[in-house]
Amino acid sequence: MIWLRIGAFAISTALCSCTDGGDVDSATAPAARSDEVATSRDASNLAIHVDQFAAAASSIRRAEFDPAALADTLGNDAQAHFAWVREHTWWAPYRGVLRGPTGVLLDRVGSSLDRAYLLADLLRRAGHTVRLAHAEFAHDKAQELLPRVQKIPSQRGVGDRSLTESASGTSAASIDMRIALSEQATSNAEVLIDTQTEALLTALAETPTPKERANEIALSAIRDHWWVEYQDNGTWVALDVLLPDTIPGQTHIAASSVIPWLAGDTAPPIDPSEWHTVGIRVVIERYEGGTTKELTVLAASVRPSDVLGEPLKLRHAPIPWPDRLPDPDIDPQSFRTAALAATMWVPVLQIGRQEFAQSAFTENGKLHDDLPKAVDEFSRLGAAGVTSGMDMALGGFSADTSTPVVSAEWIDYEIIVPGGPVERLRRPVFDLLGPARRAASSGSFDGTAELRRLERFEALWAPTEILIQPSTLTADFVADIVTSGLVDSSDALKELLRETEPSAVRDKATDILDRIEIWDTLPYYALWRTSLGASANTLLICRPNVLQFRGGRVLANAGSNVFRELLDVAANRTDVVNSSAHESFHGRVRQGVTDTVAEMLALGADLGMAENTASIFGRLAAEGSRGMVVGAGDEAAARTLPWPEDEIERVTQDVLAGYTVVVPRKAVMIGDLQRVGWWRVDPTSGETIGVMDSGFHAGTVEYLKSVAGTLAVYFARPGNVERADAARRIIANGGHRMLTHAQRHHLALYDAYRSLMGDLEFLARGPG
DSSP states (O other), X not given: OOOEEOOSOOOOOSOOOOOOOOOOOTTTSOOOOTTOOOOOOOHHHHHHHHHHHHHHHHTSOGGGXXXXXXXXXXXXXXXXXXXXXXXXXXXXXXXXXXXHHHHHHHHSEEOHHHHHHHHHHHHHHTTOOEEEEEEEOOHHHHHHHGGGSOOOXXXXXXXXXXXXXXXXXXXHHHHHHHTTSOHHHHHHHHHHHHHHHHHHHHHTTTSOOOOOOHHHHHHHHHHEEEEEEEEETTEEEEEOOSSTTOOTTOOSSOOSEEEEEOTTOSSOOOOGGGBOEEEEEEEXXXXXXXXXXXXXXXXXXXXXXXXXXXXXXXXXEEESOOSSOOOTXXXXXXXXXXXXXXXXXXXXXXXXXXXXXXXXXXXXXXEESOHHHHHHHHHTTHHHHHHHHHHHXXXXXXXXXXXXXXXXXXXXXXXXXXXXXXXXXXXXXXXXXXXXXXXXXXXXXXXXXXHHHHHHHHHHHSOEEEEEESSOOOHHHHHHHHHHHHHHTHHHHHHHHHOOSHHHHHHHHHHHHHHOOOOOHHHHHHHHHHHSSSOGGGEEOOSOEEEEEEEEEOOTTSOTTEEEEEEEEEEOOOEETTOOHHHHHHHHHHHHHHHHHHHHHHHTOOTTTSBSHHHHHHHHXXXXXXXXXXXXXXXXXXXXXXXOHHHHHHHHHHHHTTOEEEEOSSOEEETTEEEOEEEEEOTTTOOEEEEETTSOSEEEEEEEOOSOSHHHHHHHSTTSSHHHHHHHHHHHTTOGGGXXXXXXXXXXXXXXXXXXXXXXXXXXXXOO
């Protein structure tokens, strides 16, 4: 695959979100009031806040997730590193590299190869020469060793006890999340999880659930054995962490192969088949007169261990697009006009700090592989393109159902697991045609209508953030990644502090804001997943989970100050530690319900009225209405549902794909619309997710934004400030000791981050 690097496109996003960094120590930073709006700031304020932010960011306990920090702590004694990995991490039943060194530190579990990878990484950082050794145990040997492997403990803490528990004994992760909203809101969420899980399991009671081959999976995983060897005075010494009583130099089998990890390599040269990977394809649908054709416009493959903590986003650059939009106070329709004028899009995938594109597509579904040429040709439309867009907005565009159009776009995921089945998933970016018309090959669809074009634009304009989650996350790790954009901008901030010319100050502040990668919703959602109603220690991820977040301006059927945010879970397969097949099934059902409820908390949505499956079933349960089961493969039952045709088609597709669905017996009113959602359950594993009638596995929230700017958008998000305010109330009421050191530190980081971002916003606006 040949990538075309896109460096010339500055892709403006309709919505940026700052971090809500968590907990704050009032002794570390000034307590900023949640209702404060920056009205006057200068460079002296900026200098103070830069120092406060640097101090707060530098005190994050990096040794809990950063191999470099842990290696510094352990020193250069190879046996100390060996003992730490053997005693503080545990073997998990999967093959290959899923977590990588950082993920194993976060979760304290890993496959044989993942744990060996961590140990080798630590030893290299301590100055040792290392190699990985591999062999395959015979079946009988694997059966002998499996009972001797130390079981994953029910309380596997990160670092010392003070990091994972408060004085009251409550897990820090739970408190971190509880203070995000009111205690009552969190309690209501847990009640909803309990009641919905019980109701769902009751509904599924008559559904046969084949037992998983848990023991066979574990035997297969343990047979794939890896360990580390390091050089000691010219001799290779084996370090094998599989069993708790293994000593340096001891191995359980002779190596069949060794893989040197050379000094210049950032990762060991392990065969590609040993890595968990997630393929990402962006696919559009071209519709013309009842026929459809799918076209791939971008394809990539990433390793979850490589992108853990790195930004992963899909954006679309619209062409043509004006260099500067008119002031919305002067021309309120300027954004809408420009949106209607865009006739081509370039999908751009950001992986870490690099952006890639492969082709562009036009509104009539034509692909352009020669990007420089296509961008040049379409950009020549310039102002003329915007004028034609105004003509269309005024009604000078005639509908034509025979005109070819882009009627849908999807993100296709292909999850490849060493030694396991490939999982293929499709998530919509937009779908104007709809599954019912698509299945019927309808020839009456008009994709050129203004409303359709606005719906398409708002979906493409909103960036899709992607979190490929290989492990559970910790609060300190999340604080680190959501503030990394400002940390990486430290040199630019210092340069800004030295600047005195007003226009240069404005330009430099604007440049910093444009370059900062700000993402918080998905990492904090990942924390919600593991903190609600159960300990994070019961959650075990053995294959990549895929989460999506989108936020952008609503153009169709809404004013220009309405924004929509959407969380969409693509894959959420988890396992339950030390459990039977029956317990694992029930545990996955509960986790699916938890994931669905967590969407509402992460977005600050109303648990009782949200566009969310758990909310819908909760409202119906209060009315005495129970769900109805449609068994896997029961197409006839699915097609008799008294629902609109698109929703019937979506449910039918689920049951034909082998899922059992639990559907509501009637719709509920959300706003002025009747809405339905359903639970989709894998009858073999218990993997569960809530599906809305839009086709998204999602929670959605809409809100008004009245002021432009990054900071204003952040504080407009419902529930985003309550977390810090709740922590301050706890402190003000004498509950300082209820918060852990990590929580107080996160509060300091939050205040410093907020103040610094406010300074940058103010300086970027300039005088007046």
